[in-house]
Amino acid sequence: MTAESVEAEEPLLEGRGLSAWRGENLLFDELDLSIGAGEVLQLAGPNGSGKSTLLRALVGLAELDEGEVRWRGRPVRRVRDAFHAELLYLGHKPGISGALDPRENLRALLGADGDEATRRTATLVELGLGARLDVPCRALSAGQQRRVALARLRLQRRTLWLLDEPLTALDAAGLDWVRARIVERATSGGAVIYTTHQPLALDGVRPRVLTLGRIA
Amino acid sequence: MSSADRHAPHPRSTIGAGPSLLAIVGGAVARDLRIRIRAPGEWLNPLVFFVIVVTLFPLGIGPGPATLALIAPGVLWISALLSLLLSFDGLFAADHRDGTLEQLVLGEGPLSLVVLGKVLAHWLLSGLPLIVLCPLLAVLMQLPAEALPTLAASLALGTLALGLIGAVGAALTVGVNHGGVLLSLLVLPLTTPVLIFGASATAAAAQGFAAGGQLSLLAAILASALALAPLAASAALRVTAASDG
Numbered sequence: 001m002t003a004e005s006v007e008a009e010e011p012l013l014e015g016r017g018l019s020a021w022r023g024e025n026l027l028f029d030e031l032d033l034s035i036g037a038g039e040v041l042q043l044a045g046p047n048g049s050g051k052s053t054l055l056r057a058l059v060g061l062a063e064l065d066e067g068e069v070r071w072r073g074r075p076v077r078r079v080r081d082a083f084h085a086e087l088l089y090l091g092h093k094p095g096i097s098g099a100l101d102p103r104e105n106l107r108a109l110l111g112a113d114g115d116e117a118t119r120r121t122a123t124l125v126e127l128g129l130g131a132r133l134d135v136p137c138r139a140l141s142a143g144q145q146r147r148v149a150l151a152r153l154r155l156q157r158r159t160l161w162l163l164d165e166p167l168t169a170l171d172a173a174g175l176d177w178v179r180a181r182i183v184e185r186a187t188s189g190g191a192v193i194y195t196t197h198q199p200l201a202l203d204g205v206r207p208r209v210l211t212l213g214r215i216a
Numbered sequence: 217m218s219s220a221d222r223h224a225p226h227p228r229s230t231i232g233a234g235p236s237l238l239a240i241v242g243g244a245v246a247r248d249l250r251i252r253i254r255a256p257g258e259w260l261n262p263l264v265f266f267v268i269v270v271t272l273f274p275l276g277i278g279p280g281p282a283t284l285a286l287i288a289p290g291v292l293w294i295s296a297l298l299s300l301l302l303s304f305d306g307l308f309a310a311d312h313r314d315g316t317l318e319q320l321v322l323g324e325g326p327l328s329l330v331v332l333g334k335v336l337a338h339w340l341l342s343g344l345p346l347i348v349l350c351p352l353l354a355v356l357m358q359l360p361a362e363a364l365p366t367l368a369a370s371l372a373l374g375t376l377a378l379g380l381i382g383a384v385g386a387a388l389t390v391g392v393n394h395g396g397v398l399l400s401l402l403v404l405p406l407t408t409p410v411l412i413f414g415a416s417a418t419a420a421a422a423q424g425f426a427a428g429g430q431l432s433l434l435a436a437i438l439a440s441a442l443a444l445a446p447l448a449a450s451a452a453l454r455v456t457a458a459s460d461g
Contacts, residue, residue: 056458061318063458085324093315099251108247109319136254 010073011036012160012191013058018067020053027053028212031067035160035191040182040205043195045212051195052092054212055162058193059089088158090166094145098138102129102148105137110155123154127177143169150174153181161185163194179203240325244333245340251310252341258306259341266299266346270353281358288357289367289418296346296371297378297411301400303342304382307334308390308453317390321457328446331453335383335446343375359422366421366431370414373434380438380445381406387452410437 011034018031027050035041043051056062069076071083096105106120127147146169166178182192186205273291311317385403389395417430
């Protein structure tokens with residue numbers, strides 16, 4: 001570790017030459033991207049353009065046909081544990097268990113990041129789930145389940161967020177909450193990559209946009 | 217202090233503050249148990265199946281004690297195996313459906329420990345009850361009383377081993393339509409030795425012979441499964457998680 005590398009802004013996550021097929025469709029080809037601390041990257045594009053697949057490929061949940069993903073300069077497959085410890089991925093599926101209530105779900109998910117029941121409850125109340133704390137999540141609406149998952153944005157201290165359509169099924173208060181969290185994360189040394197259909201106006205942060213499209 | 221700072225590793229690279237290995241397994245057991253207990257149908261059904269199948273034999277073959285006692289070890293063991301095969305489907309299915317599986321794949325700490333925790337939780341509700349039920353059913357099948365401890369021991373070792381083996385099959389077939397049949401076929405070669413040694417141990421004890429050899433082999437299979445199955449299952453889960461979306 002030379003003084004030089006400590007000074008330089010090394011990107012947190014880098015993708016080089018990423019290519020992926022889905023069946024007969026080439027979703028993206030020779031794609032390069034990188035994101036560093038303090039940055040917000042928006043993946044844009046029509047339905048089916050591979051936004052979700054790209055996001056999943058970056059975290060290792062989808063196969064890349066070509067290309068390499070690097071975390072803090074090292075290939076992801078070599079630093080997988082360190083990478084996982086610093087990332088937070090919210091995908092299409094809620095990622096919470098229907099049989100458990102919101103508090104139990106968060107306790108199971110949070111693991112080492114804090115056993116503080118009061119913080120969990122407070123965040124759930126903040127998200128408008130105060131009346132539903134003891135209800136099994138399968139009895140919650142899709143939007144409410146989403147909000148349980150989103151509580152992680154407040155409760156977990158992860159450097160890089162990868163959010164797939166985080167605004168789905170949220171009301172205005174929910175949208176504001178998510179926007180505020182994203183801005184907070186970016187301005188405190190973290191980074192956020194997200195996909196969305198809605199334009200996302202962030203207070204004080206200008207997201208870079210990467211547009212994916214159908215490759216003929 | 218200052219020179220140490222200059223050469224200190226990047227702060228994020230010291231991930232020593234993670235949960236202990238035991239905490240990972242324990243957490244997985246606690247979580248899975250809580251979930252499974254709230255959906256009793258999933259693990260009760262195979263147990264009821266176990267009882268029904270064994271009960272059918274005296275009815276179908278006739279209550280003649282000699283015949284029943286002869287086939288008792290095999291019947292009890294086969295029924296236990298079938299019951300377990302039925303239960304494997306539910307090992308990862310719910311988590312796969314609601315997306316918690318991919319969160320586990322992205323989680324901290326070795327995935328194999330989480331898998332081990334899940335297998336243990338599954339065994340507590342699908343394997344242990346078989347051992348608890350077997351004395352009653354052994355009486356029904358006219359199994360000599362002196363074979364009972366061996367039956368219980370072989371089931372204890374065997375159901376644990378089967379649970380671990382089944383986890384590998386379940387991990388490979390999560391998300392496959394009608395994966396249950398495929399699962400059974402996949403694990404059949406590995407479950408057959410367990411069945412053979414378990415039934416043979418019980419049969420030997422029923423005839424008054426020592427069953428130490430078979431039980432040792434079961435223990436060896438369990439040890440191998442303990443060492444290898446969680447790793448194989450987590451590798452399979454990573455592939456499964458990658459094949460969605």
